[in-house]
Amino acid sequence: MEFGRPEKDILLIDHTLPADGRVTAQVLSAGAAERTKFHVGCAKWGRKEWVGHLYPDKTPEKEFLTEYGKRFDTIEFAASFFTRPDRESMVRWLDRVKLAGNDDFMFIPKVSKEISHISRLENTGELLKDFISAVEGFGPHLGPMLLQLSDSFGTKYFERMKNFVEQLPKEHRFFIELRHENWFSDETSRRKVFELFREYGVGTVITDTSGRRDCLHMELTTPDLYVRFNGNGEEHQAHDRQRVDDWAHRIADWKGRGLKNVYFILSQTKELDTPALAAYAIERFNEQLGAGLKSVVWNP
Amino acid sequence: MEPFEISALVGNKMERLTVVPQNDAQEQSEYDVYLGSRKARIWTDFSIMGLEWHSADLIAEDTLRNIGLAIEGYDA
Numbered sequence: 001m002e003f004g005r006p007e008k009d010i011l012l013i014d015h016t017l018p019a020d021g022r023v024t025a026q027v028l029s030a031g032a033a034e035r036t037k038f039h040v041g042c043a044k045w046g047r048k049e050w051v052g053h054l055y056p057d058k059t060p061e062k063e064f065l066t067e068y069g070k071r072f073d074t075i076e077f078a079a080s081f082f083t084r085p086d087r088e089s090m091v092r093w094l095d096r097v098k099l100a101g102n103d104d105f106m107f108i109p110k111v112s113k114e115i116s117h118i119s120r121l122e123n124t125g126e127l128l129k130d131f132i133s134a135v136e137g138f139g140p141h142l143g144p145m146l147l148q149l150s151d152s153f154g155t156k157y158f159e160r161m162k163n164f165v166e167q168l169p170k171e172h173r174f175f176i177e178l179r180h181e182n183w184f185s186d187e188t189s190r191r192k193v194f195e196l197f198r199e200y201g202v203g204t205v206i207t208d209t210s211g212r213r214d215c216l217h218m219e220l221t222t223p224d225l226y227v228r229f230n231g232n233g234e235e236h237q238a239h240d241r242q243r244v245d246d247w248a249h250r251i252a253d254w255k256g257r258g259l260k261n262v263y264f265i266l267s268q269t270k271e272l273d274t275p276a277l278a279a280y281a282i283e284r285f286n287e288q289l290g291a292g293l294k295s296v297v298w299n300p
Numbered sequence: 301m302e303p304f305e306i307s308a309l310v311g312n313k314m315e316r317l318t319v320v321p322q323n324d325a326q327e328q329s330e331y332d333v334y335l336g337s338r339k340a341r342i343w344t345d346f347s348i349m350g351l352e353w354h355s356a357d358l359i360a361e362d363t364l365r366n367i368g369l370a371i372e373g374y375d376a
Contacts (some may be wrong), residue, residue, distance in 0.1 A: 003374070043376060047349040078352040079376065082344040084327040089346045096348065111376070117301050118323050152302070216337040269373060 003114040003151060004180065004209030005269070010232050010239070013210050017246050021219030023194045028223060028257035036255045036262060038291035039106055039143070040282050041074030042274050043267040044227075054275045056299050065093060069100030071296050072278065075107065076146060076228075076265045080135060081110040088138030096143060106143035106160075108263065109135040111174075117150050120157065121164040132172060144173035144263070146205065146226075154180035155189040165200045175226040177205035177264070184214040197221035208243065224256065231277050233268040240268075244281045248288045255289060306370040310335065310363050319371060333367055342367065 006013060020028075046067035048198065051059050055067040079085075090107075097105045112131050115124045128178055135142055175198065176182075184194055197204055198221040207215035209230035227247065231240035251262060264285075266278045275296065285291035315335055322330035322341075326354055330343040340357040342364060350372040353368030 005371065009373040029316070044350075044372075064349065079344075079346060080371070086346075092348055093350075112327060113301075116313070150301070166312055236368055267376060278340075284359065 003016075004207070004211040004215075004230055006211035010210050012039075013213065014238075015210070015213075015243055015246075015283045017250055018216055018218050020270055021194065022191065023143075023198050023215055024218060024220040024254075027198060027220050028254055028259060031258055032256050033223065033258045033260045034289070036251075036259050036289070036291075038262045038264070038285055038289070038293055039074040040262075040264045040266075040278060040285065040291075040293060041076065042068075042271075042278055043076040043265055044271060044274075045075055047050065049272045050147065050275060052299055054125045054274075054296075054299060063096075064097045065096040069097040069105050071101045071103065071275070073104045073293065074106045074143070074263065074265070077107045077109045079104060080131070081113050081116075081148070084112055084114060085131065085134040085137075087110070087134045087137035090135055094138050094141055105141050107135070107138045107141055108265070109145050111145055111147040116147055116153075116182065117286050120150070120153060121160050128168075132169065144175055144226075146175050146177065148177040148205070149179060151179035151181075153178075155182040155186055155193075158189065158192060161193065161262065162196055165202055167194055170201075173201075173203065173224075173268065175203035175205050175224075177207060177228065179207075179212075179215065180200070181214055185218055194219045194221055208247075216281075220254070220259075220261055223258050224263070225251065225259060226263040227265065229264060229281075231265045231268045233273045233277075234268050237273060237277070240277055241280050244277070244284055247281075248284045251285070252289055304374060306367070306374050308363070308366045308370040310366070311360070317367065317370075319374075331371060344368070 010105055046064045059067055115127050201222055203222045204219055204223050205226045205228055207228045266274055268274045279296035282293045286293055301323055304318045306319055308317055318334040320332040328344050333340050340355050340359050342349050342353055342355040345352050353364050355364055
């Protein structure tokens with residue numbers, strides 16, 4: 001089944017944000033951060049459906065990234081998950097963003113599935129080194145990296161995970177998305193894995209999707225929040241916005257307790273409405289949290 | 301990676317397709333996509349537009365794009 005797709009009526013699902021995780025209470029205890037930096041964006045830039053709606057009429061595909069960069073500061077870069085990245089391609093995309101004149105733009109590359117899904121973190125030292133060397137082509141626009149693990153990568157792989165995390169280079173920041181249900185349902189494994197991430201300064205991804213509420217673990221292992229928010233769109237748009245409002249309330253609390261960075265990435269099964277939901281999140285975060293993000297400019 | 305199913309617009313009809321990842325592909329992602337007994341091999345590559353989907357089999361451009369987006373959505 002498609003990850004996170006709900007098997008029952010969305011409105012019958014409890015979308016309440018759970019209480020803070022145990023590790024969060026340890027990590028966020030140092031008082032308010034001097035400044036919380038916000039990064040809000042989408043998981044795609046190249047949607048033809050956005051032309052005439054978000055992008056100007058008749059925008060050619062090769063200009064989508066530049067147009068995206070004029071409107072958002074962050075992209076979760078999934079292409080590097082599907083195809084092994086090369087530095088030259090990264091530099092070409094960086095050039096497209098430079099045309100947007102957005103000095104704050106950040107690429108968050110998703111680690112190649114060769115590493116996460118095929119090798120499953122085993123003997124991946126050289127692959128990871130090559131991956132990092134390639135995405136360093138983004139230069140100062142390189143953000144943290146997202147490592148998503150398969151929903152078949154369960155707690156029996158803890159030692160493999162530990163070896164991998166121990167060897168991650170300290171000069172880059174990583175956020176790990178866990179999907180196998182045992183990481184959340186087995187209390188011992190849950191505690192061990194989040195403690196491991198905290199010890200090595202690796203962030204966690206909190207996945208907010210209707211069909212897998214267990215992934216909403218609310219554990220921060222560094223003073224940074226990375227949310228992958230999957231909206232349902234269409235007739236559920238108001239409900240999606242309520243869920244964003246709930247996040248704004250929680251972030252306000254965490255901001256007062258030392259939260260340093262917020263990465264809030266939005267997607268939907270049908271991506272047509274994703275920019276509108278992202279624009280709503282930006283407005284809410286600006287109004288309620290003083291995020292200081294620029295408002296999204298729509299096609300006039 | 302295990303086989304999985306996606307829904308994608310093929311022509312004008314939403315179809316349920318079986319996708320078999322080719323795990324021996326290293327630099328790019330390759331999949332065999334089945335609609336009944338019909339099979340197409342598709343793979344990814346980069347272009348200035350981002351991730352692109354290709355096939356050497358006879359498959360309409362829009363259909364290929366729809367299948368690619370559905371696979372991206374599944375794995376996202």
